């Protein structure tokens with residue numbers, strides 16, 4: 278099993294250093310650094326307004342940072358659009374999943390990248406190919422989509438989340454950014470999604486898992502970073518921080534001082 282213990286930039290897929298993002302007078306990010314490498318889940322925790330969405334939008338090419346460095350595979354990049362981020366292997370699964378509930382599972386799976394069959398001047402959506410791939414990709418993760426033509430809205434919330442992740446993996450993502458993938462799910466569905474996140478990680482992808490839920494983070498995370506008012510309060514490997522301490526950090530860093538002493542000043 279792949280397990281990275283450090284965060285040196287040689288093996289990081291993505292690294293950002295000191296990223297700042299202003300919206301007019303609002304400082305949404307105030308010097309954020311993080312990295313994620315192959316085969317690891319980095320959990321990004323933070324309360325409302327901490328800057329989580331702004332950070333993932335910066336990573337996924339929606340926002341341009343006001344200042345700071347952004348490296349992919351150790352090389353500086355500047356994304357002009359989400360397409361640039363996708364081309365660099367960074368795929369973001371937003372909470373609304375960007376799916377059309379009444380369209381079929383396979384149509385949603387291939388949305389925007391429809392396989393096309395051509396004969397002479399005629400071309401059309403290659404439904405057979407799309408159905409086969411969708412069925413096979415979902416089977417691999419233990420979800421039996423009996424009919425890939427069924428509307429995606431008929432799947433459970435956890436299954437839909439898995440479809441969105443499987444779609445990103447199939448199209449070659451190296452880093453997956455998951456925005457609160459478990460926040461709307463019950464226990465069984467959450468466990469399905471967390472298991473899948475772990476499976477994706479063990480295949481060598483890097484995952485940035487954004488959540489409010491420390492338990493969900495702790496279940497699959499290799500490293501944790503807490504955002505608070507646009508700043509990272511710290512970055513910890515799992516063996517460096519207990520779940521209670523992580524919860525305290527989330528709660529606003531009230532225990533920060535004592536924790537910092539406990540950890541030998543790593544904050």
Ligand SMILES: Nc1ncnc2c1ncn2[C@@H]1O[C@H](COP(=O)(O)OP(=O)(O)OP(=O)(O)O)[C@@H](O)[C@H]1O
Nearest residue numbers: 300303304305323324325326327328329330331332
């Ligand atoms: N487009 C924008 N224009 C102006 N201010 C913004 C914009 N986007 C975010 N902000 C501000 O930046 C700060 C961080 O917001 P952000 O949405 O990144 O937080 P968040 O951690 O995602 O919160 P939540 O958990 O509520 O989703 C907030 O003060 C927010 O009001």
Ligand SMILES: [Mg+2]
Nearest residue numbers: 326329330331
């Ligand atoms: Mg948000």
